[in-house]
Amino acid sequence: MSCTTRNEVLELAKSKLDDLVQLTSDLIKIPSENPIGTQRDVVDFVKKYLSEAGIACEEVGCNPEHPCVVAKIGKEEGFSVILNGHVDVVPAGDRNQWDFDPFSGEITDKCILGRGTSDMKAGVAGILFAMKTLVEAGVELNGNIRLHIVSDEESGGEYGTQWLCANGYAENADACLVAEPTSHKTIEIGQKGKIDLILKSYGKSAHGSLAGYRGENAILKLGKVLEHVDMLREIEGKYGENQKQALINSKIIAGEKNGAGTGDVIDHVSANVGIIKGGTRPNMVPDYCEAIVDLRLPIGVTIEEVEERIKAMIAKSGVEGVEYELGCQMLGNYTEIDAPIVEAIKKYAEELWQEEVLPAYQWASSDARDYRQKGIPTIQFGPSNTVGIHSYNETVDIEDVQKAGLIYILSLCDLMGID
Template structure:
C-alpha cells in the first residue's frame, strides 16, 4: 500500500502526544554548555533513533571526545537529498531563583512547554527526530535521502556542523533544514557575515602622578576613537533585484521582533558592538597600550574596502594618532533564494497550517547555516519559538507551535522527497 502525504500528516496529529513526550524527555536532560556532560543527550538521541529502526553513528569530530556528533541516514541513494540539522546543548540556566518553574522539568502548563531549551532548540530537535522516525516507520517510498546531523557544541564553539560540512557529510545536499527557533511568521533564508575588528592604541608610559604632564596615555587615545565607531553602521550591503522582496521582509521582521525605532537598518547595513576593552597594567602607571574588540556584522554583499575606508575615516575624524585597526573577516553574508523548492514548499505549508502569512527573511545575526550555504546548499532555519525567554529566564514555547512545526516539517519533507 502506498503511503501518502495526507496520511503522514494525519499520523503526526495522531501521535502528537509522543512528540510532546519526546520534547519533555530532552528538556529533562541537564546538559548545559560548557558546564555539564553532553554524553547523556547524545546517547538519548541515538537510543531514540534505534527504537525507531534507524542506525546512527557517534563520531568524535573536531570538538573531541567531550563533544561528539551524531550522524544518521534513511532513504535511497537516488533522488533529492535533504539534511536535517540540530543541536542538543543548551546555555546555562543562571540563578535558579530567576525561574518561575524548574528549568529541567519539561512541564506543560497553560498551553506552553516550560524549560531551558524549549525554544533553543530541544523542541525543534524533537521535531526533526520525530519526523525522521515517522517517515522511517511508515514505509513511505522516499525518492531521495534524509541525513541527520546532530551536534552538542553549538552554544559554545560551533565546530560540529563545520566538521560535518568539511568532511563530506553534506556534499550534494539539495536542501538543509535547521530546527533553530524562528517562530512561524518567518523562515530564516539568509544571514549577516562577521568581522572581528580590533582597535589598538599605542602610548608612552610614565608615572601616574604626573600623567597629566608626562607620558602618552593609550587608554585616553582609545577613548577618543570609540565614540566614532558607530559610523561603520553607514556601510551598506549590496543586493540584486531578486533579493528585494527578502530584504523588505527582513526589515519588517526585525522591526516587529526587536521593536526599536530604525532597527530595520540592521538588516542591510553593518552593525557594531564594542564588546571588550583592555588596557593598562597598574593604576599608578600611564598605560602605553590599550585595545578594544568590536563585533561587526556584515550585510550580504558588503565590500571589505568600504568597511576599511569607514574605519580609516573614523580614526582620522577622532584626531588621534597612534591608533591602528586590524581585521579578522570570520564569515561573509549569505542567503538562499526565496524561490528555491525548499523555501516555497516550506512557506506554503506554514501558511496552510497556520492560516497566516509567513515572510522568508534574512537574519541580523549569524549561525551554522553559513557552513551549508558555503557548500552551495539551499539552507533554511525554521523551528518553534518564543523569543523572549531564549538564553534568559523562564524559557518556554507554545505547544501548538511544536505540533504545527512537526506538521510543517513532515509535509515539506514529503514535497521534497516525492511522497504525494
C-alpha cells in the first residue's frame, strides 16, 4: 500500500500490532545467551525477517561468533537516524529459579515471558517493526534510517557497536536511537563513564606462624588503602546550565528506582570494591594482594582528576608498596536535552502514555557511549519491566511493547519529514 501522511502510517502500524507482539515472542524463543551460547540463529532470523520485508541487509563484523546486521532505507541526503539493538542476552542461569521456561516466549493476556524480553528483544522487535512498517507504507523519507543489530553488547560490545563505530558504519549520522530498556517514563540522554581500578599491594612472605613478627602482609596493607575508598566517592560531576533540568530529573528517577537517598549516585563517582585476590596458603604471610574497584564517573569528571584522588587515597593510608593501574577507561557522555531525537520521542511518548516523560542521565553505561563519542546525539528508550532484567522471571508488558513500536514510528516520521 502507499501512505502519504503520518496518520496513515500510524493506522497501518496499529493494524499490525499483533505482529509486533508475535515478533517479540519469536525472538525470545531463539536462545542467544552471551557468553555461553551463540547468536548465529537469532542473527539469521533477523536477516530473514528483513529480507521478507523487502529490506536489503548485510552481515558484517570481525567475529563470526558475534556477527552484526546492518541495513538502510531512504535516500542518501537528508536527516540520518541509526536504530540500534542487541540480540544477545545474559545467560538464563539456574532454570529452577524460573517460574516458566526462559525461552518459551509465552504470550499471556498482559505480558510476554522469557529471557531477553526487556533486555532487549522487545526493543529490537520494535525497531524492526518500525522499519518494516515504513517500507510497507511506501512513504517517501526525507533522509535515511540505518539499522544496527549487534550480538555482543552483554560482553562489552567489542565485536558489536564498538566495531561498527570504529569501521565507518556510523559516519554522517544525525541521531541514534538505542532501544534499550528504560521504562516509558524515561528517555536516557546521558550516562556515567567507567574505570576499572586495579590496586596492587606488595609485601614479604614468611611462615604463617611468625605473622606479626616476620614478613609484610600484603592483604592487610591493601586493606588500609581500601579504608579510604570513600575519598573517590566525594568526586562530583560538572554540569552546565543546559544540563540542570536533566540532572534534576535523574536524581528523582534514581531515588524512585533505588530508594531514598540514592540520588547522588548520578553526580558523584561510585566505587565498588568488587574483587580481592591475595595469598597462597593460610600458613604463609601473603606477599601480594590485588583489588579491582569498579568506578563510575559522572559527566564532567576527567581521568586525571580520578588519578589524583587515587594517589591521595594511597598516601593517606600511610602504607608503602601499593601501586595502581587503570583498566577500562570511559568518560561520562550525554546528548543535549533539546536534540531533535529527544524532543520527538518525548512528544509521542507523552501523547500515547498521557504521562510526563523525563529525559535523564543513567548511573550505568551502554553502547550509547560509542555513538556519542562520535558526536552523534544518542538516546535510549525501550519497553521494559525492570524486575527480571539480568535475573530470573524476566517479562515485558504487551502494552509497553506496542506503544514503544508506535512511538518509534511516529518519531521517525517526524525526523524523516512525514507530516
